[in-house]
Amino acid sequence: MALNETADSAIDPSNHAINGTPAPLDPGLDHARLDLVALLDRFTADTAGTCETAVHGLFLHRILHCGGPSHGIQTPALGVIAQGSKRIMVGDELYVYDPMHYLVSSVDLPVMGQVTGATEDRPYLGMRLDLDVEEITKLIRDESLPPSTPTDASRGLYVNRLGTSLLDAVLRLLRLLDTPEDIPILAPLVKREILYRLLMNGPxxxxxxxxxxxxxTQRIAKAIMMLRQHFDQPLRVESIARDVHMSVSSLHHHFKAVTAMSPLQYQKQLRLQEARRLMLIDMTDAATAAHRVGYESASQFSREYSRLFGAPPLRDTRRWRETASA
Structure with missing residues (x-):
């Protein structure tokens, strides 16, 4: 399957350029990036993987080895990298981001992700801040917020260049981890500023x-929620379209615009990811996992599983368990 690398991710880290246009040098931004590396390195010094913080919805990452691609659900969040880079695949589109760029997802999307450029001496360092749709709603209702140009439904994930104003707010949120007593009062204020910067920047x-x-987009988000709640049931696009007040053709069109896949493809990825979780975490056998996620044909399940994960269920789970044991 061919990959379409999006315009958002046309990155040339070597000369700090996007789409062939050299970025202006910003000494303040470079200094802030060094601060970000130092903070994340210090806060994750005793961690390998992902750790939750005292700030609700803020997670820090320290990855020592690149490893293979992993599949999961990308929930609404802001992703910022201090060191290293990451590839995210949505449908057949590839997004790449690094310390020069941040990633935003606004809806739940099945994705394949892979950390690149990580070693024990120079680990991947990053952070994720979950985005609260209710807080976004409150902010856009503020009369003081400058209006934006209305847009049609578009991809629910994008990469944009990181600027000083957003990075400064991110650093202030991280520094609150040194003063836990300040978090209940100041963290909501800094999060609101981060949301404001995201709403006012780029896409x-x-x-x-x-x-x-x-x-x-909100209607598609409701359709996504319905699919996630009932992914193991037969897909009834007509019913979903009626519940979100859209025609079937409009639902298909806007669903693909937001998720880069059709409702059926989306449901298929949800089913296969849950089946993989059942086999890896709950030690469920392949036939039982396939049935529990809605497959009636074991052979169809095996074919589609191999297509997504690169190996049949038994071989894939054995590989992951051997890796975990090692």
Missing amino acids: GARLRQIALQDSQ
């Missing part, structure tokens, strides 16, 4: 769409 209009009442 921020996409983020607004998820919170606008009756926008096409």
